Amino acid sequence: MSVDRDVVRGRIVAAASELLATGGPDAVTTRAVATAAGVQAPTIYRLFGDKDGLLESVADTVFAEYVDAKQVGHETDPIRELQDSFLAHIRFGTRNPGLTAFFADPLRPRSATEEKGIAVLRQRVHRVALAGRLRIPEERAVALIRAIGNGTVLALIESPEPERDSPLVENSWEALAAILLTDAADRADQQTRAAALRLRADDTALAALSPAERMLMREWLDRIAGA
Structure with missing residues (x-):
């Protein structure tokens, strides 16, 4: 792709991003x-195929910057990191x-x-x-976090910003944490499930087993965790 083509493509994506931000997908x-970009319509079709292709490019450009900033730490508290995320x-x-409206389809x-963001x-x-702090299986936890997070965003953007229910965000995290996380006050059965999920996640500990044994062990641990 030539420099001029890159410049034109960037100008189109920037114009579409602004329209998406101010008017939603229907405005694009x-x-x-x-x-807005100062180009002819056929240029857009040539570079992006159609409106859906343009929207995908815009979404990827904006979302990629956000995802790239979501570095996973290894020295930070994992609970705090999950809450901050x-x-x-x-x-x-x-x-x-x-x-948000585009991604909600x-x-x-x-x-x-x-997919990178979900990873x-x-x-x-x-x-x-x-x-050792997870109460439910990892994949279920990921699905639940996405469901509650996306639902909270959609509930908030339904109202003008001055009228939004600001405690909803804190309430959403508290409800999520109550389902996801264990603490010292949990009953013994909850602590046992958390320990099973911890061992299931520990690739180093399970490395002593053969692949078939690891598969069987994870199946047993899933049963203990109530997966």
Whole structure:
């Protein structure tokens, strides 16, 4: 791709990003983007194929910057890191309502950038499991965090910013933490499940077993954890 082509593509994506931020996906029409970017409509079709292709590029560009900033730490407290990540997701979603509306379409295939973001979340949940603080299986925890996080964002952006229920974010995290996390006051059965999930997550500890034994051990640990 030539430099000029890169420049034009970047200008189109920037114009579409602004329209998406201010008016949502419906505002990103070929005509509006072409006018804002100072190009002819056929240029957009040539570079992006159609409106959906343009929206995908815009979403990937904006979301990639957010995902790239979500580094998983190894010295930080895994619970604090998970909470901070949850709150950051809420902030990003409410500040980018147009992008949120685009991502909310359940029939749209996930992009590689979205998959990368989910992979980061899995790493954070895995760290909580290794710390012996996870109450439910990792994949279920990831699904629950995404469901509550995305639902909270959608509930917030339904209202104008001055009218939003600000305690909803804190309440959402508290409800999520009560389901996800164990503490010292938990009953013995909950602590046993957390220990099973911790061992299941510990690849180093299970490395002494053969692949078949690891598969069987994880099946047993899933049963203990009530997966």
